[in-house]
Amino acid sequence: MWVHCGVRPNLIRETRPEQGPSHAPLSPAQQAYLERVIRVDQAGELGADLIYAGQYLALSHNKKLKPVLKHMWEQEVHHRSTFNNLQVEHRVRPSIFTPFWKVGAFGMGFATGFMNKEAAMACTEAVETVIGKHYNTQLRVLTNNFADVKELAVEKCSDSKEIEHLKETIRVFRDQELEHLDTAIQHDSKNARPYWLLTETIKGVCKTAVYLAERI
Amino acid sequence: MTLRLFGKQASRSLAGSIRSYHSFYHVNPPILDLSTVENQVLDKAYEEYVPELGFTKEAVENASYAIGLNDNSANALFNFTSSSKDLEMELILFHLKKCRQDLEDFRKTETFQNEFKDKSETDKLRYLINKRLAMNQPVLKFLPKALGHMILPTNIAKSLAELHNLSDDITYYAGDKSTDFTWYSKRFSISGLFVQSELFMLTDTTKDLSDTAKFVDSRLQEIDTAGYVYNSVEEWLFFNAVSTVNIVKSQLARG
Numbered sequence A: 001m002w003v004h005c006g007v008r009p010n011l012i013r014e015t016r017p018e019q020g021p022s023h024a025p026l027s028p029a030q031q032a033y034l035e036r037v038i039r040v041d042q043a044g045e046l047g048a049d050l051i052y053a054g055q056y057l058a059l060s061h062n063k064k065l066k067p068v069l070k071h072m073w074e075q076e077v078h079h080r081s082t083f084n085n086l087q088v089e090h091r092v093r094p095s096i097f098t099p100f101w102k103v104g105a106f107g108m109g110f111a112t113g114f115m116n117k118e119a120a121m122a123c124t125e126a127v128e129t130v131i132g133k134h135y136n137t138q139l140r141v142l143t144n145n146f147a148d149v150k151e152l153a154v155e156k157c158s159d160s161k162e163i164e165h166l167k168e169t170i171r172v173f174r175d176q177e178l179e180h181l182d183t184a185i186q187h188d189s190k191n192a193r194p195y196w197l198l199t200e201t202i203k204g205v206c207k208t209a210v211y212l213a214e215r216i
Numbered sequence B: 001m002t003l004r005l006f007g008k009q010a011s012r013s014l015a016g017s018i019r020s021y022h023s024f025y026h027v028n029p030p031i032l033d034l035s036t037v038e039n040q041v042l043d044k045a046y047e048e049y050v051p052e053l054g055f056t057k058e059a060v061e062n063a064s065y066a067i068g069l070n071d072n073s074a075n076a077l078f079n080f081t082s083s084s085k086d087l088e089m090e091l092i093l094f095h096l097k098k099c100r101q102d103l104e105d106f107r108k109t110e111t112f113q114n115e116f117k118d119k120s121e122t123d124k125l126r127y128l129i130n131k132r133l134a135m136n137q138p139v140l141k142f143l144p145k146a147l148g149h150m151i152l153p154t155n156i157a158k159s160l161a162e163l164h165n166l167s168d169d170i171t172y173y174a175g176d177k178s179t180d181f182t183w184y185s186k187r188f189s190i191s192g193l194f195v196q197s198e199l200f201m202l203t204d205t206t207k208d209l210s211d212t213a214k215f216v217d218s219r220l221q222e223i224d225t226a227g228y229v230y231n232s233v234e235e236w237l238f239f240n241a242v243s244t245v246n247i248v249k250s251q252l253a254r255g
Helices: A029-058 A065-089 A098-115 A119-143 A161-186 A195-215 B002-017 B038-052 B056-065 B073-081 B085-108 B109-113 B119-135 B137-150 B156-173 B182-202 B212-253
Strands: none
Touching: A029 A065, A029 A098, A029 A119, A029 A161, A029 A195, A065 A161, A098 A119, A098 A195, A119 A161, A119 A195, A195 B002, B002 B137, B038 B056, B038 B073, B038 B085, B038 B137, B056 B073, B056 B085, B085 B109, B085 B119, B085 B137, B085 B156, B119 B156, B119 B182, B137 B182, B156 B182, B182 B212
16 A cells, blocks of 8 residues: 555656657747646645545545545556656756655645545545646646747647647646546535635645745 | 846846756757857867866967957957856856766767666766766866866856756766655765865876776765665654554554
8 A cells, every 4th residue: 555656557658759859949938837837746746646645544444435535546646657757857856845745745634534534525625626727727828838839840830749748648637636526525525614714725725835836 | 127137137047057848859959059159269269278278268368369259359259148257267167068068968879878778877877977077187287276266256156056957967867767855865965976076086196087986986885875774764764654553543443
């Protein structure tokens, strides 16, 4: 159960060009944006992985809940290793607060799980709401602001395979995060008490973490 | 308004010196862009005048004369385009960047790819660090003065940025896959190791720098051990924390 950080076989691997680059250089702003995207998403998925780890530790004695948590957790592990790979291969600096994210996320997952299962589900609901919106924003920027990159062979602008792959990855992950959101609501997240305080606090924490992990 | 302009300029010069996102399908900007006039002057100076004159203003002025500019135009040129306005520092930075570019070109060669395919990360690190140190040999006698110039308050930020870029390059070429704080500790250790080795190299009297190589080796082993200790302690702590929770849970479940 605890040995889960290895690279998994079902990873969406990025392809590599066979004959060198196919596209003109990205602008400094575009490069900076991609770096930011990969850094914050890696930190986010690390957080998600550890939140579920904490919840699982606190709630795995519940026979009905165990497979649900396990399923969501496994998807997060996959997300995390995908972004870990992107971070390593594109030479992106990971967030300097990584140790802090680890402790914070695991603590949040364990604490809400320790309260009761509704609180754990409210935590999932809050986190996935923020993440879903966050991924949508990234997709919007990747679609709108990367259309001016020329191909090297012909005078035409298009998305390189790299950008396409990143968009596809984010799209798939966003859908899975939103599935988790539905799962959380189906499992009585709205019955958590105090619902408003809990979800809004967690949303605030997530937004602050996103802001910081994008930058440092 | 002045402030904003200043900020923009600063961020532009930073964008040139800090290497960010590495792309596969897009052309990556080279470490050393030899298409600019400044770099052509510096290249000429570095190749032809530095071995004799060292990292000096004269070397740059001679070079700018040699490539057909007025021998005073180097001053004017760098006054407008470099943020340091310091010819000596620009020449030293050129040396640092050129060494990095050579290292990058080298690691793409088949020799490196084949020879080091199955070697460990530490082996690659050792090799690359020694390779980079050997690149100092042609300018070794001017290096103490250059180092002195690099740590002046006005220059230290740029020197450190280059040092960080170098250790980032070396760790990446060696196949580093760290995704958390290890990323930082590795690079800081390599930066420290490199500075220490470079200083050691200045007093090394052996011909083939074998003493420096030994020094690098012992420092790398220390770093390896430190990493091993840290990982073992972390693993032990985590295991015990989880066991404790599980013991508590089993006691509670017994009722």
